[in-house]
Amino acid sequence: MTDQARRPSPLRDLNEYDQYVIDTFAREDEALQWIQAEADRNDMPKISLRPDEARTLQILIKAIGARKVLEIGTLAGYSGTWIARALPADGKLITLEKSSKHAAVARASFEKAGVSSKITLIEGAALDSLKKVESEAPFDLIFIDADRATYPTYLRWINEDNHLRLNGVLVVHNAFAGGRIATPESADDHGMSALQQELAKGHHFEASIIGVGDGTLFAVRVR
Template sequence: MNELRWSKVDEFLIDTLVEQDEALLAALAANSEANLPAIDVSPNQGKLLHIYARMMGAKRVLEIGTLGGYSTIWLARALPEDGKVITLEYEPRHAEIAAKNIRRAGLESRVTILVGPALESLPKLHSSAPFDLIFIDADKKNNPAYLEWALKYSRKGTVIVGDNVVRDGRITDEADRDEHIAGLREFLQRQGEEQRLTATAIQTVGAKGWDGFSVAIVG
């Protein structure tokens, strides 16, 4: 019953506040038709990322985890003409679909997709740093390592956003031996301990169930 009500509220908020044009809707449709995992950010979450980028006047964005490029489109649209999103995707097929979605949206000049394990791509990005906004939404077991790279590629004022940090409350279960849950727990703990970061996390409910995201600013 709760999930049904959460979904209805999400639908209302999206219908009221989030305008999705043909390119965004086509990206979601293409991802579904290609049987990509249904783990895109929701439309209201995508717009939240867009607002974050615009609020801080971001010009350079790093996204770890592209999937079909839905969140990438939201981020790229927040940037000026000379802005750039570098997005990292492990699966070549996902990257291919994302490239088509991004091209359909007319954003190929603002987006570079790097294919392969993120931990192999990240050491190659020194010349592109620092980034203004870093969005971490890939395999959760490696989130602690992604955080370390995010800090290396940050400047004072860089914002680091992590997705899916609650996982139906499993984050609190220390007996849960799932490597992704353990990675998320360490990811959050390191943010709390890191003197360079001012961080918080918010629980969310909606069409995608009970989850949350973390937000940190480098000081």
């Protein structure tokens, strides 16, 4: 197997089936297109969820009747907008972002999409912000898409004090770590791998990965 075949760059490379799913189930409206354009205008990295991944997250949120969602890693508010739209009218998304520039763009995005009333954005390093959101726990769903080296620490927080409810779901983006999950190289890769190895022990979660794009990990809290 060539190195290129073993390490695809799946983040934005759509095959015809991905495109079919997007065209059929996950079309972006004007607000979502505006958010991506605004991210480009602000030179932000192209690392948000793909529409088909975001749509899968929406379906999951609705399937489990989630009302309270925590997101770590806001960027321009693209995934946050999809999440907020899947929540009921009295639902709430708390999203954590360390970059003040990203947070400012995300606030504008949430306004543009008309979802600001459902969203609390907390600026600062997530490890600090998590202390501030403990009173909101337990969450129904937690979505992590940020600094992968810290993922084992986030998982420890999730496991403490019922921060995620029983039968609640943990979702983690880029589960294949850009194709390096089986042979981790960087601290980020090792963080992602360590999170998955811990989940695979089955102490609190049952988990697997949907292999669309760079993979999305889904884990249901079973005990």
